[in-house]
Amino acid sequence: MNRAAIYKLLVFLLFFIFIDFTSSQAHLYPQDNVVTAQITLNGVTSSQFTTQVQNDLRSAINTTVGVPLTSVFIDSYQEINGNLAVNVSVELLNGGLSIEGDGPALLTLPTPVSATLSGPSQLTRTTDPASQSPISIATSGSLSVSVTFSDNSVKSYTSDSRTVFTIISGTSLAYISGTTIYSNSSATGIGSVVVQVSFPGYTSITSTITVTIVKVNTLSMLSYPSPTTGTAKQILYQIHCTGAYQRASTSVIATLSTSQNYDVTSFSSYSSNDTSVISFSSSSSNIQRGVAPGIATITATYQGLSISSIMTVSSSSVYITSVTITTSIGTFQSTSGATQTLSINLGFSDGTSINPISSANWVSVSQLLTFSSNVPSAATVSSSGVVTLVDNYYTAVTVTATSISCNSNPVVQGTVSFNCNLNIASSGDIDLGFSSGLQFPSVAVGSTFTVQVRARSDSILSAFYIVVQFDSTSLLAVDGTCSVQSGWAGSFTCTTNDPVNQVLLIGSNAQSTASGTTIYLASFTLRAQKAGLTPISGIVQGFTLSSGTSLCSASSPCTIRAGAGNILITSSKNLQYITEYSDYMNDLVIQNKIWMENKLIQEKNKINYKEEESIYQIAVINNQNEYEILKEQELEQE
Numbered sequence: 001m002n003r004a005a006i007y008k009l010l011v012f013l014l015f016f017i018f019i020d021f022t023s024s025q026a027h028l029y030p031q032d033n034v035v036t037a038q039i040t041l042n043g044v045t046s047s048q049f050t051t052q053v054q055n056d057l058r059s060a061i062n063t064t065v066g067v068p069l070t071s072v073f074i075d076s077y078q079e080i081n082g083n084l085a086v087n088v089s090v091e092l093l094n095g096g097l098s099i100e101g102d103g104p105a106l107l108t109l110p111t112p113v114s115a116t117l118s119g120p121s122q123l124t125r126t127t128d129p130a131s132q133s134p135i136s137i138a139t140s141g142s143l144s145v146s147v148t149f150s151d152n153s154v155k156s157y158t159s160d161s162r163t164v165f166t167i168i169s170g171t172s173l174a175y176i177s178g179t180t181i182y183s184n185s186s187a188t189g190i191g192s193v194v195v196q197v198s199f200p201g202y203t204s205i206t207s208t209i210t211v212t213i214v215k216v217n218t219l220s221m222l223s224y225p226s227p228t229t230g231t232a233k234q235i236l237y238q239i240h241c242t243g244a245y246q247r248a249s250t251s252v253i254a255t256l257s258t259s260q261n262y263d264v265t266s267f268s269s270y271s272s273n274d275t276s277v278i279s280f281s282s283s284s285s286n287i288q289r290g291v292a293p294g295i296a297t298i299t300a301t302y303q304g305l306s307i308s309s310i311m312t313v314s315s316s317s318v319y320i321t322s323v324t325i326t327t328s329i330g331t332f333q334s335t336s337g338a339t340q341t342l343s344i345n346l347g348f349s350d351g352t353s354i355n356p357i358s359s360a361n362w363v364s365v366s367q368l369l370t371f372s373s374n375v376p377s378a379a380t381v382s383s384s385g386v387v388t389l390v391d392n393y394y395t396a397v398t399v400t401a402t403s404i405s406c407n408s409n410p411v412v413q414g415t416v417s418f419n420c421n422l423n424i425a426s427s428g429d430i431d432l433g434f435s436s437g438l439q440f441p442s443v444a445v446g447s448t449f450t451v452q453v454r455a456r457s458d459s460i461l462s463a464f465y466i467v468v469q470f471d472s473t474s475l476l477a478v479d480g481t482c483s484v485q486s487g488w489a490g491s492f493t494c495t496t497n498d499p500v501n502q503v504l505l506i507g508s509n510a511q512s513t514a515s516g517t518t519i520y521l522a523s524f525t526l527r528a529q530k531a532g533l534t535p536i537s538g539i540v541q542g543f544t545l546s547s548g549t550s551l552c553s554a555s556s557p558c559t560i561r562a563g564a565g566n567i568l569i570t571s572s573k574n575l576q577y578i579t580e581y582s583d584y585m586n587d588l589v590i591q592n593k594i595w596m597e598n599k600l601i602q603e604k605n606k607i608n609y610k611e612e613e614s615i616y617q618i619a620v621i622n623n624q625n626e627y628e629i630l631k632e633q634e635l636e637q638e
Contacts, residue, residue: 111150115157117197117207119143122214122258123174123183129216129303135254135262137214140182145197145207162199169194173213183213190215190257218255219264219307221300223248226287227359230352234310236278236290237350238317241406244363245290245313246352252286252300252307268302277313289362320368320403322347323414326356331436332379332389332397332418335425336561342385344369344401344414367404374398378420392439392565393420394533424456424517424562428543428551430466431455432536432563435518440536440567443528448478451536453505453522453563454487457545460515463508465542465554470526472501474534474569481525487514488521496524512546531571537564 120141124130130137143165144158157163158179165176170193174183181195193211222232226249236246252268253261269283277294280287288298293315299308324345332340345355346368354360357368364384371381378393387399396417403412419438424431431454433439443449455464482494482503490509495502503524526536538560543552552558 112147112199112203112205113150114148115145115197115199115205115207116148117143117145117195117209119181119195119209120211122212123181124214125183125187126185128214129254129305130214130256132267132303134264134267135216135256137256139185140180141211143176143179143181143195143197147205157199162202164198164200166196166198167193168196168208170213174211181211187213189213212258214257214260216254216303216305217257219300219302219305220253220255221298221307221309222251222253223288223298223309223311224251225249225352228348228352228354230350233350233352235312235314236288237314239360239363240319240348240368240404241317242363242367244367245292246318247290247360247362248288248311250286250288250298250300252302254302254305264302268300270301271299273297273299278311317406318348318350318352319406319409320346320412321349321410322353323369323401323403323412325399325401325414325416327416329387329416329418331421332387333421333423333436334389335423336390338389340387340389342371342381342387342399342401342416344385349409369401369403372400372402374400375420379418389420389422391420392422392433392562394438394440394442394566394568396438422562424454427456427458428540428558429456430538430540430560430563431518432468432538432560433565439563439565442568442570444570445528445531448525448527449567450481450523450525451503452485452520453524455519455521455543456517457515457519457543459549460512460546461519461543462510462512462546463542463544464505464521464540466505466521466538466540466560468503468505468524468536468538468560470501470536471534472499472529474528474530474532475526475536475567476500476529477503478525478527482522483524484522485520487516487519488512489514492522494522494524506542510546528567528569531569533566533568535564535566 120138122137123139123141124137126139129135131139144156145163145165146154147157148154165179165181167174167176167181170191172184173187173189173191174181174193176182176195181193190213193213194208195211196206196208198206223234224230224232226247228246233248236248238245250265250270251263252265254264255261265286268286270280270286270288271283272278272280272288274294274296275291277291277296278288278298279291280289286300288311290313293313295310295312297308298311299306301307322345324347325342326345327340327343329340332338341358343356343358344365345353346357347353357365366383369385371383371385373379373381373387375393375397376390378389378391379397379399380388380390381399382388385401397420398415398417401414405411421434421436421439422431423435432451434441434452435454440449440451451468453466453468455461455466477496477500479496482496482505484492484494484507488507488509490507490512493504493506495504505522507521540552540558540560541554542550543558544550
């Protein structure tokens, strides 16, 4: 580098470096003082600021002088009349020569525009109930402040040494320590505290907030029916001539000096001045229990504050005005003996209600209601409202709950209707018809319907012989409609109309895997012949497990339990018309023919049963032989 270039650089450094670094702006710097390395410059630390100045100077000098610089150093910087003066030195290394020089740089600083002070909106004293659960108002709170500058930048000044927090109103209610405001526990008043933030000697901007000092002003107490619903009350009555009395739930509300309300029921304690009239199970329970007629004073206490109310227990009775059974059974589908408890809501003459009655465990349901079933053979109901499933039924069963007479007041009722449909209770039994809803929904004369056949086998079922029976004057099987279903894989034989009052179902499979509570074996179709109620039942003459065990046999048949039921056949107007006006005689001939056939069938059945039984026994023997062969093959493979 020649001397002219060096001279040019030195002159530039000494006299011409005057750069406006608006991107490196500082905030609220104390005038005429050197800025220390700890001051944050517009959110940028001093070391970062130095780096930025170095880079800007290097770029400017390189552009001006046209010679690369080895390094740029910040010697010092200070604020002068709102701007930042920076003394810098540079070093240039070229061809083994080291050249140094000094010069000033000027940075323009933004001005503060506004301050924003934040803090708690309300405080309470440490000795006030408002500081306790569930109100939990704080007794102190943090103050924070931010400053917005003319370049729209925002900086936190909460912990800056130049920031001053001052209480300018309500000085007796609170005090400030550091950046925290505290309620004055020795003060007795309430009201507003105005806090101001300022920056004396640096800027005139300020900001204020108002903190309200609050306290619990009052407690209020109301008594509501329990566990009933209704409006607040001061009298507990006898419940429907039972000798038991109503109960009340005590509600306690704390109201602050700002009119804010807080429910402190669960945080209060309770007492009665006469426990022979009204008592509490414990001091923490808010339930008033009517014991006997009289007057008692009830007191609730929350954090040292108390409120009292007079309550009366009356010997007069409120009577039941409505009974609503809320249990929706739909289909009572289970095994015989299964139970279900009814849920019942009661309305009373004073406008209260118990929802459900079981929640009032101090009075017996049987003291209030009686229960009845319109079909006890299908479902019974106990004196406490427990329904027991007994059997299938061809139409919905209705259970009625009736209020017990009380002082000649009107008796009211509630009802619930549901279908009764048995599930199979034990291995070896058969279920017929639908598994949900009515077992056999009613059909009209001339209509057809499908009969599903399901079995329960707790072990693997290898063979079955099922005889479904019905009255052939009312029902006839439709030939060609009998089919095996998804629950059975193996040989299957179905015989219809031989005899006409039966459907015979036979299946066998030595390699069967069928087991479970509901094995869908087969289905067939019946046609309704005559109006009326007619039974469908049957027997199981063979039910053999893969182990060779027979749960049912020809010598020891099993009566179908879950599948036995009735179907209601309704009359058809068209058939009635034909019968009455155009084909009466023909109908008689048909009926007579059926009667004759039935007579013959009775004689034939003995032979048919023996033939079917022989077929079944052969199938069982074949299955057993196949089972033994498979077992031997498995042993050989082992």
